[in-house]
Amino acid sequence: MxxxxxxxxxxxxxxxxxxxxxxxxxxxxxxxxxxxxxxxxxxxxxxxxxxxxPKVINAIKEQLDKYMHVMVYGEYAQNAPVKLAKLLAKNLPFPLEKTYLTNSGTEAIEGALKLAKRATGRSEIISANNAYHGNTMGSMSVMGYEERKQAFRPLLPDVRFINFNNEDDLKLITTKTAGVILETIQGGAGFIQPENGYLEKVRKRCDAVGALLILDEIQPGIGRTGKLFGFENYNCIPDILVIGKGLGGGMPIGAFTASSQHMDLLQNNPKLGHITTFGGHPVIAASALATLKEITESxxxxxxxxxxxxxxxxxxxxxxxxxxxxxxxxxxxxxxxxxxxxxxxxxxxxxxxxxxxxxxxxxxxxxxxxxxxxxxxxxxxxxxxxxxxxxxx
Missing domain, CATH: 3.90.1150.10 (Aspartate Aminotransferase, domain 1)
Structure with a gap:
């Protein structure tokens, strides 16, 4: 083998x-x-x-006995993905109430970046040095590590980088900025936590200039830091929350969550603003639902x-x-x-x-x-x- x-x-x-x-x-x-x-x-x-x-395996088997893929994302109401999105909303602070289910964390990052641009009408994205958000082209564009992306340029334009935990860099977030994307805890950089209220200060700066704050919880999320999501430890609610990895309970999944006001922008002007065939797959959603229930109820x-x-x-x-x-x-x-x-x-x-x-x-x-x-x-x-x-x- x-x-x-x-x-x-x-x-x-x-x-x-x-x-x-x-x-x-x-x-x-x-x-x-x-x-x-x-x-x-x-x-x-x-x-x-x-x-x-056993609870995850049983949920998968029960869904397999009913059906697998029946339609592209967003057209049919299916029990497992609907319940999963509802349970996420129940466990998230306002206004994080509507979730788009994807196939992976990096795909969810792509959707979050698109939503920030669509909601603000701006193009600039600000990320952090030593950040990792995935490996598709948009996600790689906001990766803060040139060695890993130089062979694949050109990438997305209008991306700037700040230093995580550096308050002086926050002045680089301006009225040109569509979104600021940060890992709640920097993963690839060495599990670096925010210090001295850093995320709160980023939140305030984004509010002041009308930029959206995207927090990447693909690693810290789903109970790993003692809270369901890492941002709950740092008094900072994002405009767009990105989830992946642990949510699937071992199955491939990603998701991004925002307010209904923002998320509904993907429905029109243009229609099909973000589409996927297998996102919200019922078998994977069943696994994720069982996982989320067990973590929130235990x-x-x-x-x-x-x-x-x-x-x-x-x-x-x-x-x-x-x-x-x-x-x-x-x-x-x-x-x-x-x-x-x-x-x-x-x-x-x-x-x-x-x-x-x-x-x-x-x-x-x-x-x-x-x-x-x-x-x-x-x-x-x-x-x-x-x-x-x-x-x-």
Missing amino acids: KQDFLKYQAQTSPHPLAMEVSHANGSYIYDTNNKAYLDFVAGVSATPLGHNH NLMAEALEKEQLFRKLLVHPLITDIRGKGLMLALITPSADITNSVILQCHNEGLILFWLLFEPKAVRITPPLTISNDEIIKGCSIIIDVLDKIKK
Whole structure:
């Protein structure tokens, strides 16, 4: 399988891990030799309830027995996507009340950028340096990392960049600005949180000049920071909220949510302002609905903060210089990229799945399922410390 994987399936890097997967359950992934790997990554934050959660699986099977795809997005009323959009509205502050369901996070970013331009009649988009919002052309245009996008230029015009947490840069947001797009917590940059009321200040600046604030919650969202969405920790309500990854419970999904006043602009002038064939797919929406119900009706969000403290208590070592992030969105920082690479690869050999971040080479991603047990956290952290001890020697 590995040979065919490398020969026939397009790769994203020269050296993929290429683990041959047999099955997965709970907090574990098993290879074809039936070796168990404790999962501290959760599909890069995409499986918040772990693998094969019974409520998610049952919801998918029930929908499969009824029907799969029946019509392009937005024409037919279908139970699962309607209930999902309604439950999102119930759990979001006013005026975030209408949701457009897409196939992926990057597609939702594309829709959000279009909506900001449509609502304001302006063209300028402001993003942050070291930002990551996806890899389609519009999303790549607002990526704040030139090395990853220079080969694909020209990209969207009228995109400017500011530094995250730099209040002086807010003056660059003007009456020419259609939208400001920020990750609530910068992911690829190393899980950088907003400081000193930064997001509140961005919100006020956008209000002052009539620009829309787009917050990308594709990584921080769906309970990972102790709240359903990360922005709830920072007293800042966006005009457009972008969701992805964990919302699908392991299935591919994205969404952007805004006020009815703004979202209805996509219906006319022109009609079909944003269209998709498979967005809001009933099987995926059923998975997302079951996931969202479980997270909002359980104690998993509160437990995420308790589990964060357990991680911080256990991960103390001379080669750990910092632990960034909030809840179960954590980045362990080592002194060098070489040490980080060694930690990730050696832990994998020991049966623990860790991963890299996009733009911070010293960071080790720790984003386990919200359902991970304390015993599993203790087990995984012990592996990390043992590996670090060997590196130190």
